[in-house]
Amino acid sequence: MKKQKLPLVYLMCLxxxxxxxxxxPADNGYQVGDxxxxxxxxxxxxxxxxxxxxxxxxxFIVTFTCNTCPYSVAYEDRIIDLHNKYAPKGYxxxxxxxxxxxxxxxxxxxxMQQRAKEKNxxxxxLQDESQEITKAYGATRTPHLYVVQKQPDGKYxxxxxxxxxxxxxDASKVEKKYAEAALNELAAGKAVSQPNTKAIGCxxxxxxx
Amino acid sequence: xxxxxxxxxxxxxxxLLLTATAAPAQDVEVIKFADLKALRExxxxxxxxxNFWATWCRPCIKELPYFExxxxxxxxxxxxxxxxxxxxxxxxxxxxxxxxxxxxxxSEVLLLDEVDGNSWIDKIEPKWSGAIPATMVFNNKRGLxxxxxxxxxxxxxxxxxxxxK
Numbered sequence: 497m498k499k500q501k502l503p504l505v506y507l508m509c510l511x512x513x514x515x516x517x518x519x520x521p522a523d524n525g526y527q528v529g530d531x532x533x534x535x536x537x538x539x540x541x542x543x544x545x546x547x548x549x550x551x552x553x554x555x556f557i558v559t560f561t562c563n564t565c566p567y568s569v570a571y572e573d574r575i576i577d578l579h580n581k582y583a584p585k586g587y588x589x590x591x592x593x594x595x596x597x598x599x600x601x602x603x604x605x606x607x608m609q610q611r612a613k614e615k616n617x618x619x620x621x622l623q624d625e626s627q628e629i630t631k632a633y634g635a636t637r638t639p640h641l642y643v644v645q646k647q648p649d650g651k652y653x654x655x656x657x658x659x660x661x662x663x664x665x666d667a668s669k670v671e672k673k674y675a676e677a678a679l680n681e682l683a684a685g686k687a688v689s690q691p692n693t694k695a696i697g698c699x700x701x702x703x704x705x
Numbered sequence: 706x707x708x709x710x711x712x713x714x715x716x717x718x719x720x721l722l723l724t725a726t727a728a729p730a731q732d733v734e735v736i737k738f739a740d741l742k743a744l745r746e747x748x749x750x751x752x753x754x755x756n757f758w759a760t761w762c763r764p765c766i767k768e769l770p771y772f773e774x775x776x777x778x779x780x781x782x783x784x785x786x787x788x789x790x791x792x793x794x795x796x797x798x799x800x801x802x803x804x805x806x807x808x809x810x811x812s813e814v815l816l817l818d819e820v821d822g823n824s825w826i827d828k829i830e831p832k833w834s835g836a837i838p839a840t841m842v843f844n845n846k847r848g849l850x851x852x853x854x855x856x857x858x859x860x861x862x863x864x865x866x867x868x869x870k
Contacts, residue, residue, distance in 0.1 A: 566761040636854070637836035659835075662821035665793045674823065695822040696757075696791045699764060699836040699856065 525634010528691040532558070532644045532652040535629045537592065537622035538605070540612040545590065545620045547644075547652060554586030555645040555655070555682065557675070560635040562593045563611045564602045565698035567664050568638045572615055574660055574667055575639070578675065579619045585683050587643070589619040594630035594638070596703040603701070630700060637697030641675055645682055655682055658693030730805045733814045735794055738825040741817055744787070745829060750846035751783040752870045754862075757839045759791040760800045764856040765838040769808060771859040775866055776812040784870050786812040791837055794818040842869055 526532055539545045547556055559575055561568040579589035595603040605623050612621045624630050633642055643656035656678035661670040674693040681688050747753060756772050758765035769788070776786035788810065792801045797816055805814050819825055822835050830852050833839055840857065842865055843850040849869045857865070 636834040640834075659823060662823060665795070665820060669820070672821070672823075693823040694826040694833075694835045696759075696826075696835045696837060698762060699838065699854075701764075 525632065526642065526654045526657070528654050528657055528688075530654050532642065532654050533629075533632055534652065535592075535622075535624075537624055537629065539620045539622050540605075540609045540617070545622055547590070550588065552586065553588060553646060555643060555652070557582060557587055557589045557679070558633070558642040558644060559589055559591045559639055560594050560630060560633070560637075560641075560700070561591050561639040562595045562600070562603050562698075563607050564595065564600055565638040567695075567697045570664050571639050571660055576615065576618060578660070578679075581676075582679050582683075583619070585679075587679055587683070591617070591619055591621045592624050592629060593621065594624050594627060594635055595701040596627065597625075599701040599704060627700075627703060635700060637695075637699055639697060643675065643678055643682065643688075655688050656691050658691075659695035659697075664695060730809045731811060731814045733790070733797060733801050733805055733816050735797065735816045735818050736789075738817070738819050738828070740815075741789065741825075741829060745841075745843070746845065748845050749783075750844065751785050752842060752844045752849070752866065754784065754786045754866060755789060755841050755843075756787070757789050757791055757837050759837060760796070760804045761792070762837050768838055768857060768862075769810070771857065771862045773808075773810060773812055774859065775862060779866065779870065782870060784866060788812050788814045790814065790816040792816060840865075842866065844869060 534547045536544050536546045547553070550556070557578055561571070561575065563569075575589055575591065582588070593603055593608055597604045608621055608623060635642070639660065641656065641658060641660060642654055644652040645655045647653050656675065658674055660673070660675045662672040662674065663670045674690060677690065678688045744753070744755070754772070754775060756768070758769065760766070772786050772788060775784070790801050794816060801814075801816055826833055826835050830841065832852060833854055836854055838856050839852070839854045840862075841850070841852045851865065851869070853865070
């Protein structure tokens with residue numbers, strides 16, 4: 497009798513491990529509180545950029561955005577403002593273009609360079625050519641923000657995931673600055689009271705297989 | 706003589722009515738979140754196919770003909786296709802209505818006038834990140850529901866409808 501039970505236990509263990517394994521791949525990407533991975537992606541100036549390069553940063557506003565999404569374009573100036581306001585406080589913007597160039601040609605590296613120049617981006621604008629980082633973070637739309645905070649052990653903890661504010665159409669009519677509220681709390685050493693927000697955005701253009 | 710004239714008049718009226726209902730594209734109704742919620746809670750034994758799109762969303766535009774095709778194909782069945790535009794209400798005339806006209810859309814078209822996605826997205830579908838296109842199908846009478854945050858092929862849409870209708 498005992499002998500018969502054993503395979504069942506093994507099978508159950510196996511099933512459990514399978515369930516664990518299938519849950520692990522970042523299907524949904526990071527949640528608030530998770531540790532975000534660093535990356536090494538090509539900036540519009542030709543250099544490779546990692547979070548580790550910013551020795552003095554307390555964290556980052558990792559912003560998945562692109563050239564082509566009207567929402568991203570509507571938010572460009574506000575992303576620049578975010579950087580100008582929070583980089584001096586230790587939280588610079590790192591913008592990452594997640595779109596596949598074969599699906600969205602206007603998101604190519606040279607178009608990114610052109611856009612960065614036109615808008616005089618004060619932050620790094622990186623291309624996630626393999627879309628590996630976008631998948632790891634779990635970004636689904638543009639713009640999609642991940643505020644990460646550097647921990648004493650050097651890890652990057654996700655503190656905020658979401659949108660910039662409550663009005664993509666008109667910056668002058670914004671009532672709730674979600675990202676700024678989170679950054680202010682972080683800078684003050686407080687917990688982020690609204691760490692998850694949502695907005696309508698453009699779907700990320702995934703490479704067609 | 707009068708009778709003949711009357712008949713003619715009736716016939717021409719009928720013809721006018723027929724052509725009027727067949728040819729022009731749908732008007733676009735502007736709704737608020739409460740209306741969307743009411744739609745989501747429709748108790749009818751009907752499969753609602755609700756697609757969230759916008760004129761500025763390329764993959765959404767690519768999908769539109771599939772939804773139009775489904776609207777036509779299931780016309781005589783309890784299937785209702787509704788296209789909910791995420792465009793700004795300021796763009797109603799200049800972009801949304803012109804787009805609906807240009808494409809001759811026959812499905813019902815609504816424009817959701819809500820600026821703050823964060824205030825309503827979770828209330829309609831917590832799994833939705835806010836990216837469009839997104840589609841939900843439901844038949845509340847039968848307790849059927851499925852949500853997709855993805856661009857669909859024509860086959861995928863047909864499969865989705867056939868699964869629940």
